[in-house]
Structure formats: C-alpha cells, structure tokens
Amino acid sequence: VSVTVTDMDWALFTPGYAMARRRPLIEDIPEAAQVLRDAEEIEDGPEDGTAGAELRKRLAGLTDPERQAMLLGLVRGEAAQVLAHGSTAEITPTRPFKELGFDSLTAMELRNRLSKATGLRLPATLVFDHPNPQRIAEHLRAGLAQDGQQGIADVLDIRRELTRIGEALNSVAPDARAREDIVDHLRDLITQLGTGTGAAEQDTTDLEAATDDEIFDFIDRDLGVS
Structure with a gap:
C-alpha cells in the first residue's frame, strides 16, 4: 500500500470518472461530492429554452430526413472540435466514439457542447448510451420532437396538405352541390382555427359571410395556388 498526494481538479476529473457508474471511492470527498450534486441538478433541471434557438428555427423548415442529416452534421462537427480534428472526414456516422479515441473526459465535453447547441438536457452517459454519431443524432432528433419541434413539423405538414388540396381544387370543376x-x-375548419379573439374572430366572421366564389378565391390567394 502506498500513499500518493496529488493536486486534483475535481470539477474536471469527477464527471468523467463517475459518468458510467457510481464511484463510492470518491463520493465522500467534499469537492467531488459537490461536483456530482451539481451534475445531477443539471440533468434533472429544466431545459434551456433559449439555447439552440437558431438551430431549432432552421430545423423547423426541414423534412424529417433533412433534420436527421443536419443533426448528424452537428454531432460530427462538435466531435471534430473536441478531438481537435481539422475536418469531420474520420468521424463517419457509424464509427464508434471509442474507436475515434473518446475517453470519459472528451465524452463529457461532447455532451456539454451538444447540450449548449440544442438546449436539451442530455445525460452524462450520452456517448456510452449512443456510441456513434448517427445514434446521437437520432437521440437529439427525438428529444427536439418531444420538446416542441414535432408540433412545428405538424403545422408545416398541415400547410403542405392544404396546399395540395388547393391545387386539387384548382384542377377540377366541381358542380354546384360539390x-x-x-x-x-372549409368553413368548419376555419371556424376551428378562429376560436381566438381579435383578428382571428374577425377573419372567421368575414369568411362565414363569404360567398362560395370568395371562399375559392381565398384558397387560391392564401395558399399560393394560381
């Protein structure tokens, strides 16, 4: 048995050392215990609604495969930064982080960078649970969907469907009954959308009083169908 004295940076050492499992060896050391408590508060605390706002805005206008590709690019880019690589060439989507040379400290750094970029509350074991860039990108996409991104995507899908309906109506000549x-x-749908106050109620009232031709003109004008 030997005794060694060392000047430890507990804030740097503890998260990486304890990220895979509990480490009773250091949990009674006050500095290490405080770092572990702080880490738990970060994981259990609320997500940062302001962080990653620009990323979320860019994702909102994309299809699901495009979102996956953008998030994969984000993961690969941040991983390259952590490893001090000049490019992402070696960080292919399915190459394991362990094979790339990630250790507990660099894994924690990647997790912190991705948390900041997305505003998501990510676990300390992110790189262990999702061991390659593609897996982490899928995890981020799912997290952003639960965090409201799916709602944005649903609205965009509805708008695309309305545009398709407008195009279909423009290509046919329905009889008077149709x-x-x-x-x-359409009036029923517009009434559902106009349940708010102010301008929304006024728009709904105007459309309820509109003629059939005015309703079809509304479809052409507001949905961009000529």
Whole structure:
C-alpha cells in the first residue's frame, strides 16, 4: 500500500470518472461530492429554452430526413472540435466514439457542447448510451420532437396538405352541390382555427359571410395556388 498526494481538479476529473457508474471511492470527498450534486441538478433541471434557438428555427423548415442529416452534421462537427480534428472526414456516422479515441473526459465535453447547441438536457452517459454519431443524432432528433419541434413539423405538414388540396381544387370543376359541400367543410375548419379573439374572430366572421366564389378565391390567394 502506498500513499500518493496529488493536486486534483475535481470539477474536471469527477464527471468523467463517475459518468458510467457510481464511484463510492470518491463520493465522500467534499469537492467531488459537490461536483456530482451539481451534475445531477443539471440533468434533472429544466431545459434551456433559449439555447439552440437558431438551430431549432432552421430545423423547423426541414423534412424529417433533412433534420436527421443536419443533426448528424452537428454531432460530427462538435466531435471534430473536441478531438481537435481539422475536418469531420474520420468521424463517419457509424464509427464508434471509442474507436475515434473518446475517453470519459472528451465524452463529457461532447455532451456539454451538444447540450449548449440544442438546449436539451442530455445525460452524462450520452456517448456510452449512443456510441456513434448517427445514434446521437437520432437521440437529439427525438428529444427536439418531444420538446416542441414535432408540433412545428405538424403545422408545416398541415400547410403542405392544404396546399395540395388547393391545387386539387384548382384542377377540377366541381358542380354546384360539390362546391357547396367543399365550402361547408372549409368553413368548419376555419371556424376551428378562429376560436381566438381579435383578428382571428374577425377573419372567421368575414369568411362565414363569404360567398362560395370568395371562399375559392381565398384558397387560391392564401395558399399560393394560381
């Protein structure tokens, strides 16, 4: 048995050392215990709604495969920064982080960088649980969807569907009864959307009083169908 004296940077050493499992050896050391408590507060605390706002805005206008590709690029880029690589050439989507040379400290750094970039509350074991860039990108995409990104995507999908309906209506000449049925359905949908106050109620009132031709003109104008 030998005794060694060392000047430890507990804030740097503890998270990486304890990220895979509990480490009773250091939990009774006050400095290490404080670092572990702080880490738990970060993981259990609320997500940062302001962090990653620009990223979320960019993701909102993309399809699901495009979001995956963008997040994969983010993971590979941050991993390259952590490893001090000049490019992401070696950081291929399915190459394991362990094979790239990640250790507990660099894994923690990558997790922190991705948390900051996305605003998501990510676990300390992120790199262990999702051992390659593709897996982490999928995890981020799922987290952003639960954090409200899916709601944005749903709105965009609805708008695309309305545009498709507008194009379909523009390509046919329904008879009077069919036009009446279509207008009734559109008025019902518009009423559902106009349940708020102010301008929304005014728009709903105007459309309820509109003629069939005015409703179809609304479709052409507001959905961009000519």
